[in-house]
Amino acid sequence: MSAVEVLFALLGLVAVGSALLVVTTARLVHAALWLVVTLGALAGCYLLLAAEFVAWVQVLIYVGAVVVLLLFALMLTRAPTAAEAGTVTANRPLAAGLAVLVAAALVSSLVAGFRDVRIDLDDSVVGSAETTGEALFTSWVLPFEVLSVLLLAALVGAIVLSRSTRGGGR
Amino acid sequence: MNLAHGAGVILAKDDLSEFGNDPWWLWLVKGVLIFVILVVLTLFNIWAERRVVARMQHRVGPNVHGPFGLLQSLADGIKLALKEDVVPKAADKVLFIIAPVISTIPAFIAFAVIPFGPVVTVPFTDIETPLQLTDMPVAVLYILAVASVGIYGIVLAGWSSGSTYALLGGLRSSAQMISYEVAMGLAFVAVFLYAGSMSTSEIVAAQERLWFGLILIPSFLIYIAAMVGETNRAPFDLPEAEGELVGGFHTEYSSLKFALFFLAEYVNMVTVGALATTLFLGGWMAPWPLSLWDGANQGYLPLLWFLGKTMLFIFFFIWLRGTLPRMRYDQFMKLGWKVLIPVALLWTVAVATIRAITLDEGIDRRYIIGAALVAVLVFLALSFVGEKATEEEPEEEPEFDAFAGGYPVPPMPGQQLPVLTSVTGSTGTSAGAGDTDDGGAPVSEEDRGA
Numbered sequence: 001m002s003a004v005e006v007l008f009a010l011l012g013l014v015a016v017g018s019a020l021l022v023v024t025t026a027r028l029v030h031a032a033l034w035l036v037v038t039l040g041a042l043a044g045c046y047l048l049l050a051a052e053f054v055a056w057v058q059v060l061i062y063v064g065a066v067v068v069l070l071l072f073a074l075m076l077t078r079a080p081t082a083a084e085a086g087t088v089t090a091n092r093p094l095a096a097g098l099a100v101l102v103a104a105a106l107v108s109s110l111v112a113g114f115r116d117v118r119i120d121l122d123d124s125v126v127g128s129a130e131t132t133g134e135a136l137f138t139s140w141v142l143p144f145e146v147l148s149v150l151l152l153a154a155l156v157g158a159i160v161l162s163r164s165t166r167g168g169g170r
Numbered sequence: 171m172n173l174a175h176g177a178g179v180i181l182a183k184d185d186l187s188e189f190g191n192d193p194w195w196l197w198l199v200k201g202v203l204i205f206v207i208l209v210v211l212t213l214f215n216i217w218a219e220r221r222v223v224a225r226m227q228h229r230v231g232p233n234v235h236g237p238f239g240l241l242q243s244l245a246d247g248i249k250l251a252l253k254e255d256v257v258p259k260a261a262d263k264v265l266f267i268i269a270p271v272i273s274t275i276p277a278f279i280a281f282a283v284i285p286f287g288p289v290v291t292v293p294f295t296d297i298e299t300p301l302q303l304t305d306m307p308v309a310v311l312y313i314l315a316v317a318s319v320g321i322y323g324i325v326l327a328g329w330s331s332g333s334t335y336a337l338l339g340g341l342r343s344s345a346q347m348i349s350y351e352v353a354m355g356l357a358f359v360a361v362f363l364y365a366g367s368m369s370t371s372e373i374v375a376a377q378e379r380l381w382f383g384l385i386l387i388p389s390f391l392i393y394i395a396a397m398v399g400e401t402n403r404a405p406f407d408l409p410e411a412e413g414e415l416v417g418g419f420h421t422e423y424s425s426l427k428f429a430l431f432f433l434a435e436y437v438n439m440v441t442v443g444a445l446a447t448t449l450f451l452g453g454w455m456a457p458w459p460l461s462l463w464d465g466a467n468q469g470y471l472p473l474l475w476f477l478g479k480t481m482l483f484i485f486f487f488i489w490l491r492g493t494l495p496r497m498r499y500d501q502f503m504k505l506g507w508k509v510l511i512p513v514a515l516l517w518t519v520a521v522a523t524i525r526a527i528t529l530d531e532g533i534d535r536r537y538i539i540g541a542a543l544v545a546v547l548v549f550l551a552l553s554f555v556g557e558k559a560t561e562e563e564p565e566e567e568p569e570f571d572a573f574a575g576g577y578p579v580p581p582m583p584g585q586q587l588p589v590l591t592s593v594t595g596s597t598g599t600s601a602g603a604g605d606t607d608d609g610g611a612p613v614s615e616e617d618r619g620a
Contacts, residue, residue: 029329033265036322056311064318064351068344071325075341128307129368 008048015041023095032071039063049119053129188289189305189371196292200303204281212436213243219488226492247429255425260332269330270423270430273323276316277437283309284444285371287454287472301454301473302371309370310358313445314351317400321347323434324419331422339418342408342499349506350399350406356514357393360386360521361449374453383450388517390450392510394486397442399506401435403487405494406502443483444476451479520545 018037025031039062046055136144192200217232217240224231232242257266287301306312321344328340362368364386365376373382383390399406410418417423420431447453454472455461457479465471497505524538 029262033326052306053308053311056308056315059315060311060318060355064315064321065348068318068321068325068348071329072341072344075325075329075337 004048008045011041011044011048014038015045028074029071032067032074035070036063036067039067051132053132188300189302192299193297196297196299197303200299201282204303205278208278208281208437208440209433211440212433213247214240215436215439215484216243216246216432218484219491222485222488223492226489250429251426253425255427256422258332258422261422262330262332265326265330266422267427269323269327270427270434271323272326273320274430274434274437276320276323277434277441280313280316280441281444283312283370284441284448285374285453286476287470288467290469300371301470305369305371308368310362310368310373310445310449313441314355314358317438317441318347318351320434320438323431327423327431328419331419333422335416336419336421339410339416339421343402343419346402346406346408346502346506347400349503350396350510353392353506353510353514354396354400356511356518357389357396358449359518360389363521363525370448370453373449374455377452377455381450381452381455383452386450386521388513389521390446392514392517393446393450395505395510397446398487398490399502401438401442401487403435403439404491405497407496408499408502439484439487440480443480443487446483447476447479 015038018034018041021034022031022038025034039058043055043058043063046052046058220242221231221233221239232239235241235245257263282303283305285300285302285305289298289300291298324347325340325344328336328338328343331337361373361382364382365373367373367376376382402408402410410420420428423431454467454476456463456466456472456475460466460475466475520542524542527538
């Protein structure tokens, strides 16, 4: 095993371990912070796969914006620094089983689809901003547009929700 | 960083081959030098801020310790280090200690990709190296990403203190930094389009003929507003509004932990100033009359231009603080989301269109500039028409009684009068204080008579 492979495996372990902590820790804010560790480890994996652009965008969007907003909402609604009771529900085994099933489905489809794909990290152009952009706006343009419509719908939904409560208050 | 950098050199279309060839000791020297420069600059900037603001307010400022009071910051630093380190009982201990560290480290490591100067020869050797720790094809994205990690320091400091003031301060600053980061990122897009690269050294090289700050004025202005918002400085220093929030997110911090937050704030000021210099003011390139002399951009001299331009931004920060009063929070958010971001989006689309047309077809620029002028005029005319309509609206709203509850409070836009309950009345004597038929008052008078 080369140094890159060892590092990749370690980062993967960190990602999976902290992801488990996200769903098991008793403090909600700590859960959000473990999520940061997971996403950061994933960004590290992208870096090792020479996908520099994706790695920094991952840090910028997920670590820097999404989880901060999550924390923001958590702090506005549940601020105590002490551990909370009632974060564990009776649905826990069901949720765990479902999570394992989803993970199995995803892993098997990934393995089936990309088993024979090899990336030559020494002289490839897989991860630069240019190749990422080209791939995104040529072969993946339909999923990209569909996702943007989905995000737009979420945006409109958020606006509608916040406006209707305001109108009701008056 | 080493690994990422190694991959970057291969992937880049940009020519970054000058980077990554240094021997290990040179890496170390560069890293330590950057650290030392930033810490010394912080000490100097704190002194400079106090002296300049004092001069603006017809005071003297610190002038006792050392020549011109230059050692004042050092004395303050030693004093801070000797203070008792208090950890509140309600605090989340681990996060409380980690938070200042998370806030400080990103401020420093963002400087890894800032170019201080051109390729130079290291003294006493014949090694040639750029005056920059490293560079990568997505260097500016890296700075943005690192800066966004720095927000965690503030959010966590606010939350882990277990104090209301700190929590509210932390929430404010995180909301502020996220909002202004969007505008900041959008301001960069036009620069990327013109430079054709996201690497800092390539962007500086692309400004050899003309600074981007001169041709991309809207981007530059948006960036300046965003950088003041991003660093939580006056007039956007709402997270530490003393009158409302005591010290904001660092209310509960003392001793060296507090010093770390202070350090992070001042290093961040230098970082955004250096980034503005790099992206908009030609980086280490000499300013115009000096640039006519060929030697101005060679050797170690550009270090001087770079630091000079960065210090100009620091002076600008201090000047703002000495001049402007603090903005109200809702006005500040309105400026960010309803003015800066839409303008930045429009400008980005306009720049992209102009770039695409000039690159593809080569239409005469005069037509494009003429069309842009007409568009701007139409936009301005429309905005004035719209403004009149909105300006007339607020007059219909009922007047807000600032002393409604006995406390002077400024109204939020569209805020209604709170329904007041009489303190002395026994039951069911609630009425709007703004109502004309004084509902609550007679009851309390009766009570007094009884």
